[in-house]
Amino acid sequence: MDIWSCKGWLHLDSFDLPQDYFAQLPRDLRLDLNDAAFDLSSGPVINECGQELGEILLNLCRAWESADTSTSYSLLRKLPELEVSLTDSAKTALGKRLVRAGMRFQSMGQYGQGELQKIAKVMITTGRLLSSTESTEDEEQPKEETRMLKFGELQVELTSDKANIGAVIGFAFGILSWNLSQGIQNIPESSLQYANDNALLLAKSLRGALLALCYTSTILSGFTSVGLVLLGRQLQSKK
Template identity: 80%
Template sequence: MASGSLQFLSPLSKFWPSTAPLSHQIGSFTSLKFVTTTSSANNTIHLPKSLAVRFALTESGSPKSIEPDPQPLLQDIVDSFDLPPDYFAQLPRDLRLDLNDAAFDLSNGPILDECGQELGETLLNLSRAWELADTSTSHSLVKKLPLIEAKLTGSAKSALGKRLVSAGRRFQSMGQYGQGEPQKIAKAMIAAGRALSAIATSAVIDEQLKEETRVLKFGELQVEITPDKANIGAVIGFVFGILSWEIAQGIQSIPESSLEYANDNALLLAKSLRGALLALFYSSTFLSAFTSVGLVLLGIQLKSKKN
């Protein structure tokens, strides 16, 4: 009875023990060999190099690329400011200047207008604590950032992100002082700041797209205008304009001399009605043409913005 087996050979297989994990063995496979075993002989079939199989090890449960959550990043800032009570007070003079520069970058400009009342006051107090080299107060104020961030809007998050990145670079310029605490603070602040800026930018883009959405309202009925709908409306308007033109031409082709009525009053009424119908259908033709052109231009504009 014949039996079949699949063997994977690697030039480095002699260096691995037989108990090595399969994932490590698969990672260096460069050739593939099929071995069919019968009771009489072994037949080995080597695949050509062009049919070599490459394996990629991936985690089945790996998450898709998503925007980073700022909460754990802000918590990293809180942890990085967990320093000895006199840490900032013992900084050398040049590093104290860098700390003052970080305080300036954190609170510079119209902070209350950009960040809101609660966050703005917290950042102002934090910058004063840095200027006074008050490590304990600084840590207690930084603890508030994760709670405040959860209530911020897109523009306030963007302002906070920019200020954190700018202040973080000041800490980065301090170099490897002590056990590298300034670099830990800088890394945490820059990472959180960039994450907040990315989230805020995405929110602003979504808001702009919502604002740019064109909507036609007919009483309680609202119709969102898209390039396709605009083009369909232009075609409908064009067809309606042709029909209105044909009807107007049909009415105009009827000579007035062919109108015969019992008296002059009826004849006058018929002529007035004929004139009103001509004005109505010619106006409909003009409006249909104007609407079709407008919808075509609107569709082009919406398509260009979408692209």
């Protein structure tokens, strides 16, 4: 018996979703879906997996990127037919890609009726079955180069060097905010002279608001710098 049938290769009903399912995902989950597509098809996919399987994975990547649920399901249905023609190295390469992509689905969290988590479980389980034991252990932890910080559609790769640079910038901004607050604080209220009391009250209110803003920026910059330093150490330790 082959791995696809006896061990539950890609329970295809997990991918049999409404035609607009992927298209209806929130923007942040669509970005995660794009990341899963990248993990599934990046690198020399045809050299590693063979021409036919490689092309299917590339087309599946395009289907996910365009949120085409029905095409995704149709392509996945072709995979079990290729089992007899796959070499051991191709199975291992496919397994690694399935684990990485499955982890992307896993990171999406609970959504709807848990469809994404079902997909994640199937892909990770199948990927580990296809991969060798050694390669499976390597895939159980996310690699540093896949750590991304997202601001809407903007994605920034997280590394220890970038985290440390960000900490320095945050520290410098905190010092700037503190110096600005001290400059405002050193302006005595008695020196504020305006034509009437209303203007004077407005000036005092603006002065207080600026002080609050500067102090808040200083505190936030401090916390941000400390957090980035800790993140940099964590990323460095995973190298």
